[in-house]
Amino acid sequence: MTTTQQPIVAAQDGRATRPAAVPTGAPLAVRGVTVSYGEKPAVFSVDATFPAEAMSAIIGPNGAGKSTLLKAALGVIPRLSGEVYVFGQPVEKARERIAYVPQRASVDWDFPTTVMDVVQMGLYRKVGLLGRLSGQMAARARDCLDRVGMADFSHRQIGQLSGGQQQRVFLARALAQDADLYLLDEPFAGVDAATERAIIDVLKLLKAEGKAVVAVHHDLSTVSDYFDHVFLINVRRIAEGPVSDTFTTGNLQATYGGRLAATHLDELPVAGGV
């Protein structure tokens, strides 16, 4: 393992510490990442490691920097400091191993494109500028649509889809990339129950195939059902680890503070009870 020239970063309590060493194989490792909008850090000096062959959730209150952390890890928004490793390599060198599912609301759904066209966008890197989308590629795109139960919609204009269907199309596009690490930004936000089921089935299948899945998630009641690993964030890292011993009342209280009512906590299937 090479950890040469790691920058020294200031920890929250002001002590200068070396960031944790980079685990060579981890699908996604974030080291000392700070992202700032203006002069207010949205994510401050965060270390996070997301394990292989697992589904991980990034959890925290609104404005805690969940989506920001994901986007900064991908380089979609610039990092002020810190490093991101994907399977031990700097993220820039491992792009073809990552598939990203952005928030549904981040695009204009009246854009002139069909469901099939959107899924094929996942193949653009493989096809290149001049390459033709071969029959084999089209078949693969159709197969991905089939996996999310949207095969019948391939010629629809995307604006005619329901919110849940739009989310499934985005997932199909990521599947078309045939990546090893899947990063999803609130995949269950505002979707119907059938879609949530369909998405979680696909993600569990990915995990079974040995892929890593990391999702920004906001519904605490489903965390234990869906995920193996959690990362709790509120600007700073609060806790991370297996759901069974990290998704605890104490950690949730530390993450959400007063915003999470005790009565609400009682109803959650958290590890270890109250």
Add this chain to the structure above:
Amino acid sequence: MNAFFEALILQAGYNAALVAVGAALLGFAAGSSGTFLFLRKRALVSDAVAHATLPGVALAFMLMVALGGDGRNLIGLLAGSAITAWIGLLLIEWISRRTRLAEDAAIGAVLGVFFGVGIVLLTIVQSMSAGRQAGLESFLLGSTAGMLFQDAVVIAVGGSLAVFATWLMRRPMTLVAFDSEYAAAMGYNVRRIDLLMMGLVLAVTVIGLKLVGLILIVAMLIIPAVTARFWTDRSGRVIWIAGTIGGLSGYLGAVLSASAPALPTGPIIVLVAAALFVLSLLLAPRRGVLAAVLRHRRFQRRVHRRQGLLALAARHAIRETYTLRLLTKEGLVRPDGVPTDIGRAQAAKVARDERRWDVAREIHQDAGLTGRYDGLTPIEEVFTADEIAEFDRRLGPPVAVGGA
């Protein structure tokens, strides 16, 4: 009229033919390369870029005269305009990225300042004693008088390159226009692709300066793409339809202006494009205004018909005159509001379908199916005949409506 047809078949003289062909080529290039500008929602950036060409034209003229050359050398003028336009573009980019100003403010600032500087420089040029400056002001609104073969060649070569580059870069540009975050996550350099897109627009602007002028070139970039959007739902097709619309507008506009004295070519081309836009806006099959009105009327009729039948089934009086008129016209009720036999039969069917839906909700836990209830969708489209038979078995025998 005769003059129009002569011009249409390029028989109205060498200059008119040259202008018509040049305008058609320019229209095609502008329409297709303007597509992504429109899809990326940055149409107005091109307006600022176009206005930022003016100082370059004047400065290039001054420089060429100072060096003892011909101040009106076309290539020199276009190169000068391209340079200041590029500076304007970078400034807009820089202002919206590095300051808290939004892009629209940056556009306004750059457009105003560059155009103002251009007008000042142009005034200075007018007062210069040397260099045959007459005609420089035609870059504002374009001019076809004295269009040379050389001008047409510039348009043909530059335009073809712009169209080729648009085609070549269609995938990255589509991706960035639709979902720039996803593009960035895939490793595309979004900023560079945006600059390239604007560079293409800039190239078309510069080659179109002399024919259409810098004030109206934005219309040739945007109107064809907006028009094309009415006719297709696929971005790849928007490129070619926009090119065709742009080419057609250029050709027809040039022909129209050649067929009568004192019709300015650039503005006429823009008006032709605008006419095609209005036609598309009104008549396009799915996105057009007329289609939308008809669709809405049809939908409203279905709602009223269904509500009327439900009222009949419940033996309520139908109060809304529109509903009553609709049912009367279909022979479902008599003008006094009493249902006919057909009306009673249909009302019974509608009422029964409502009760079938109730049963469906009870026995089908799948929200995907029962969730399709909206009061209008026929139950036969959602459930199979066997399933409906099962609902009926649970409901018991049908009940007649209206007490015959």
